[in-house]
Amino acid sequence: MHKHHSALGVATALKPAAPVTLIRPQAAARAARFFSEKFPGRSLYAVKANPSPDLLRTLWDSGITHYDVASIAEVRLVAETLPQAKLCFMHPVKAEEAIAEAYHVHGVRTFSLDTIDELEKILRATHEATDLELCVRLRVSSEHSELSLASKFGAELGETRELLMATRQAADALGICFHVGSQAMSPQAYSDAIERVRAAIVDAAVTVDIIDVGGGFPSVYPGMEPPALEAYFDAIYRGFESLPISYSAELWCEPGRALSAEYSSIIVRVERRRGTELYINDGAYGALFDAAHVGWRFPVALLREEESEAENAPFSFYGPTCDDMDHMAGPFMLPDDVAVGDYIEIGMLGAYGAAMRTGFNGFTSETIIEVEDEPMASLYADPVPARRRATVIKLG
Ligand SMILES: *Cc1c(COP(=O)(O)O)cnc(C)c1O
Numbered sequence: 001m002h003k004h005h006s007a008l009g010v011a012t013a014l015k016p017a018a019p020v021t022l023i024r025p026q027a028a029a030r031a032a033r034f035f036s037e038k039f040p041g042r043s044l045y046a047v048k049a050n051p052s053p054d055l056l057r058t059l060w061d062s063g064i065t066h067y068d069v070a071s072i073a074e075v076r077l078v079a080e081t082l083p084q085a086k087l088c089f090m091h092p093v094k095a096e097e098a099i100a101e102a103y104h105v106h107g108v109r110t111f112s113l114d115t116i117d118e119l120e121k122i123l124r125a126t127h128e129a130t131d132l133e134l135c136v137r138l139r140v141s142s143e144h145s146e147l148s149l150a151s152k153f154g155a156e157l158g159e160t161r162e163l164l165m166a167t168r169q170a171a172d173a174l175g176i177c178f179h180v181g182s183q184a185m186s187p188q189a190y191s192d193a194i195e196r197v198r199a200a201i202v203d204a205a206v207t208v209d210i211i212d213v214g215g216g217f218p219s220v221y222p223g224m225e226p227p228a229l230e231a232y233f234d235a236i237y238r239g240f241e242s243l244p245i246s247y248s249a250e251l252w253c254e255p256g257r258a259l260s261a262e263y264s265s266i267i268v269r270v271e272r273r274r275g276t277e278l279y280i281n282d283g284a285y286g287a288l289f290d291a292a293h294v295g296w297r298f299p300v301a302l303l304r305e306e307e308s309e310a311e312n313a314p315f316s317f318y319g320p321t322c323d324d325m326d327h328m329a330g331p332f333m334l335p336d337d338v339a340v341g342d343y344i345e346i347g348m349l350g351a352y353g354a355a356m357r358t359g360f361n362g363f364t365s366e367t368i369i370e371v372e373d374e375p376m377a378s379l380y381a382d383p384v385p386a387r388r389r390a391t392v393i394k395l396g
Contacts, residue, residue: 006373011267011303011343019282019365020267021354026372027262028055028350029062030380035259036063038230040237041251044068044088046215049256049351053081055263060085068215068254072098079106086110090177090212090254092118092137092153099125112137112177114155119167134167135175135212136160140196144189145181145216146224147294154178157199164204175210175252176200182257182352184216185226187235194239201244208245212252219261220377221348222297222333229258229379256351262375263350266365267303270342276315278338283319283326285360287353288346291328292319298353299376300332303343308335321361347376 004010007022014020035043044066045059051074056067060082067078070091075098078085088110089102102108103126110133113119119134126132139154155163168174176197180189190213201208213236218226240251266287272279284292291298302308314331315338334344357364374381 003370003372006371007265007267007301007345008303008305010369010371011345012305016267016367017269018367019269019286020367020369021264021287021365022267022345022369022371023052023054023264024262024371024373024375025054025058027375027378027380028058028260031259031262032059032062032064034229034380035253035255039233039253041240041253042066043259044090044252044254045259046254046256047074047078048355050260050263050353050355051077052354053077055260055350056081059259064259066252068256072101075102075106075108088133090135094118094121096121096125103129109133110135110175113167114139114153114163116163116166119163119170123170131172132170133173133175133210134171135177135210136164136167138176138178138193138196138200140178140180140193141189142181144184144186144192146183146185147181149179149181157196157203160200161204164200164206168204168206173209174206175212176208177212177214177252179214179254180216182216183218183224183226184232185218185224187227187232189216190232190236191239194236194243198243208243208249210250210252211240211243211245212254215254215256215258217253217255217258218379219257219348219351220379222299224297226379258379261348261351262378262380264354265345265347265349265376266353268344268346270338270340270344271320273338273340276313277318278315278334278344279318279320280344281320281363282346282365283317283321283328283363284323285321285326285358286319286363286365287349287357288317288319288328289356290352291317291330292326295329297330297332298349299347300334301345301347301376302334302338303345308337310335310337312336320363323361345376
């Protein structure tokens with residue numbers, strides 16, 4: 001893999017005609033160390049946020065030993081990349097064949113579920129195994145989160161009693177898990193969810209061995225600056241400590257975004273300018289799905305050796321495909337003299353960016369370059385850099 005000092009260095013040295021993915025292993029390692037050292041329990045990396053094997057190895061080297069996988073392909077990928085890792089199959093609706101292969105071939109013992117049907121499926125697929133860690137997924141509110149995960153999965157309070165009692169019977173260890181939605185902007189999301197957990201435990205009167213507070217830990221984007229992660233950890237720990245669970249109960253979390261967002265960014269080139277619309281060479285079918293479909297505003301920076309004197313102005317982007325939906329409304333703030341041929345870095349794409357890329361219409365990105373400069377924003381840098389160097393980054 002090529003290694004460069006900075007995003008600007010890559011743009012000026014290579015003048016790439018196709019989008020380039022930049023990776024920053026040191027930023028992912030810093031995030032992993034933060035969770036390993038400061039979360040008052042165990043942190044499972046949610047692989048779907050970014051399944052890159054290089055990232056998986058970086059997280060492993062920085063203390064992440066457990067991985068939340070949701071498909072048999074993710075099970076195989078992590079088992080192959082990190083043979084010592086512990087895998088937890090946390091999708092509540094699985095193919096029976098996937099459960100069987102995970103259990104019998106890859107040694108997976110931890111599964112989530114939200115119905116009696118799924119419990120029976122797991123028991124059939126594992127031949128009534130007696131060494132299972134089974135986590136019942138509760139439905140909780142997504143009201144504090146930017147992306148809801150509240151409608152698809154999770155048992156309702158009225159259904160949890162029977163489900164928890166049946167799962168307790170079948171499981172060696174019984175867990176309760178939930179997901180507050182992605183990019184939770186307040187620790188209250190977790191406190192509220194833990195109150196739902198309390199109600200479910202009291203109602204079912206079962207002994208619970210694992211509380212898994214899921215993902216949802218935020219990263220930092222323009223217009224979305226969350227409180228410090230320590231405030232989330234404190235709220236979670238206070239809630240966990242007050243639950244009626246066994247003294248030896250474990251606390252788990254499943255961060256995806258928070259461990260991977262700072263890992264990568266992209267460099268794109270402006271191919272056309274029409275007023276305040278820039279036609280760039282990556283888009284909704286590439287790394288910018290969330291920018292197009294949920295209006296996510298990623299940070300941007302103009303990569304020019306000579307700093308622009310122009311004022312910033314709001315721009316929107318069109319991606320390279322022939323599809324009108326390949327449009328990112330932004331607004332993305334860039335110097336008003338941005339022009340055809342300019343390079344732009346779009347930051348904080350390590351989570352749900354690189355992972356969503358397709359080859360639709362023949363546009364994709366194959367070049368991955370490691371850089372040593374800081375990500376465009378960070379929840380972990382000390383001191384936290386303001387959005388990195390306004391709009392222009394100097395080489396060196
Ligand atoms: C997507 C997902 C995660 C990761 O969520 P983030 O918001 O990226 O932290 C964790 N657990 C489960 C079950 C998920 O589906």
